[in-house]
Amino acid sequence: xxxxxxxxxxxxxxxxxxxxxxxxxxxxxxxxxxxxxxxxxxxxxxxxxxxxxxxxxxxxxxxxxxxxxxxxxxxxxxxxxxxxxxxxxxxxxxxxxxxxxxxxxxxxxxxxxxxxxxxxxxxxxxxxxxxxxxxxxxxxxxxxxxxxxxxxxxxxxxxxxxxxxxxxxxxxxxxxxxxxxxxxxxxxxxxxxxxxxxxxxxxxxxxxxxxxxxxxxxxxxxxxxxxxxxxxxxxxxxxxxxxxxxxxxxxxxxxxxxxxxxxxxxxxxxxxxxxxxxxxxxxxxxxxxxxxxxxxxxxxxxxxxxxxxxxxxxxxxxxxxxxxxxxxxxxxxxxxxxxxxxxxxxxxxxxxxxxxxxxxxxxxxxxxxxxxxxxxxxxxxxxxx
Numbered sequence: 076x077x078x079x080x081x082x083x084x085x086x087x088x089x090x091x092x093x094x095x096x097x098x099x100x101x102x103x104x105x106x107x108x109x110x111x112x113x114x115x116x117x118x119x120x121x122x123x124x125x126x127x128x129x130x131x132x133x134x135x136x137x138x139x140x141x142x143x144x145x146x147x148x149x150x151x152x153x154x155x156x157x158x159x160x161x162x163x164x165x166x167x168x169x170x171x172x173x174x175x176x177x178x179x180x181x182x183x184x185x186x187x188x189x190x191x192x193x194x195x196x197x198x199x200x201x202x203x204x205x206x207x208x209x210x211x212x213x214x215x216x217x218x219x220x221x222x223x224x225x226x227x228x229x230x231x232x233x234x235x236x237x238x239x240x241x242x243x244x245x246x247x248x249x250x251x252x253x254x255x256x257x258x259x260x261x262x263x264x265x266x267x268x269x270x271x272x273x274x275x276x277x278x279x280x281x282x283x284x285x286x287x288x289x290x291x292x293x294x295x296x297x298x299x300x301x302x303x304x305x306x307x308x309x310x311x312x313x314x315x316x317x318x319x320x321x322x323x324x325x326x327x328x329x330x331x332x333x334x335x336x337x338x339x340x341x342x343x344x345x346x347x348x349x350x351x352x353x354x355x356x357x358x359x360x361x362x363x364x365x366x367x368x369x370x371x372x373x374x375x376x377x378x379x380x381x382x383x384x385x386x387x388x389x390x391x392x393x394x395x396x397x398x399x400x401x402x403x404x405x406x407x408x409x410x411x412x413x414x415x416x417x418x419x420x421x422x423x424x425x426x427x428x429x430x431x432x433x434x435x436x437x438x439x440x441x442x443x444x445x446x447x448x449x450x451x452x453x454x455x456x457x458x459x460x
Contacts, residue, residue, distance in 0.1 A: 080109045080116075087119060097378060099123050114140040118150055125153065129382060130160045148174045148181055155187065160237070162244055164191050194245070216245035220252055223259075232259040250279035254287075261287065266294045267347070302348060305355055314359040321356035324349055350376060354386060357393075366393040384414035388423060395427060403427050418444035422452050429459065 087102030103120035106113060121136035137154035140147055151170045158167035168191045174181050175188070194215060223238030239256035246252065257272030270291045276284040305320035357372035373390035377383060391406030407424035414420065425440030438460055444452035 080106055080113070083109070084116060084119075087116075087123075091119070091123065096123050096126050097381060100127070100381065112139075112143055114143045114147055114150065117143070118147070118153065121150075121153055121157075125157060125160075127381070128160075130157045132382065133157050134161070146177070148178055152182065152184075159187075159191060162241075164195050167191050168195065194241075216242045216249070216252070219245070220249075220255070224255060227255065227259050232262050235259050248279065250276045250281035250284070253279065254281050254284050257284070257287065257291075261291060261294075266291050270295060302351055302355065305352070305359075309355065309359060309362075312362075314362045317359045318356055321352040321359070324352040325356065350379065354389075357389065361389070361393055361396075364396070366396045369393045370397075382413045384410045384417065384420070387413070388417075388420055391423065391427075400427055400431055416447065418447040418449035418452060422449065422455070425452075425455070434459075 083102045083105040087099045087106065090096075090099035090102055100120060100123040103116050103123060106116040107120060110116065117136045117140040121133040121140070124130075124133035124136065134154055134157040137150045137157065140150040141154065144150070151174050155167040155170035155174075158164070158170065168188065171184060171188050171191070174184055178184075219238045219242035223235040223242065226232075226235035226238065236256055236259050239252055239259065242249070242252045243256065253272045253276040257269045257276060260266075260269035260272060270288070273284045273288040273291055277288060301320045301324040305317045308314070308317035308320060353372045353376050357369040357376075360366070360369035360372065370390055370393050373386050373393065376386050377390070387406045387410035391403040391410065394400075394406060395403035404424060404427055407420055407427065410417070410420040411424065421440040421444040425437040425444070428434070428440065429437035438456065441452045441455045445456065
């Protein structure tokens, strides 16, 4: 087991160095399934989640690492960065001050403390932000806004949105802040959120936003068309026809139509509409007993968004149909890890356990589901025990 742990740990480090973040995350998951209290594995998994912008989940890993070793400054620093991204500035400052007490020269600790203190005090940054010989020394909201615009002009929309979020958290009455954030979201094909921001910008008096508001509304309508038709066909049990509708939207992603994908670190990711099309297409394939094909679609969705509990549940069901019982158990467990309050996942995993003769584990899962008031779970316990 120790050799397996070291193998997966090094595999995770190597994948991280190569920029294969999702693969690295899987490697560290495997490490922690072997030894759930290894602080370095927790910190590294937390870092992968942070890179993937799963800040709350990353924060939980760092907290566990701190519970294991309360003197691990790396865990405190990384957790502080998560708190910062979640706008929990008091908690971030508290973690940074813990580091300062034991290692005042740690990395760029002083600059982080100054930045967060400035945000908390709503005062100008105590230092200038330099970009291409440009200096910004306005109030914090404008600092974030100007930096966000600069990032957006360099097509770094993801990072720009973070700055616009900070600007809006400090001043939610500025129409321009919402407008620029909406433009970034539109460019990332996140049309639903862009629609909300354009709407807010108009409410705050920005007439310039009206054109983009209408354009975004049209995009939402266009992209929902194939999805709506496909779902209507699913409702009529016309699964082959539904698949053809979803294929239309997915083909635009494969053709690299810029309206249906966006780029992060050189990698193309589908828009939400395309992602939904993959999920619904996989469901349609399941209904036609094309389980292997469905699993391929589920695999793609999970390669883009790992914390999609319901897709793990669906993939597990497909694997179970193919008699891949261990694969099904692993996926049901992942679904529970990402959403531990859904009784359906416990019922399904319990059903697999029961089919394998592992009745104690089946009963445990069904009892857990019954705690959420699920009558199906209660009936399963009554019927089988």
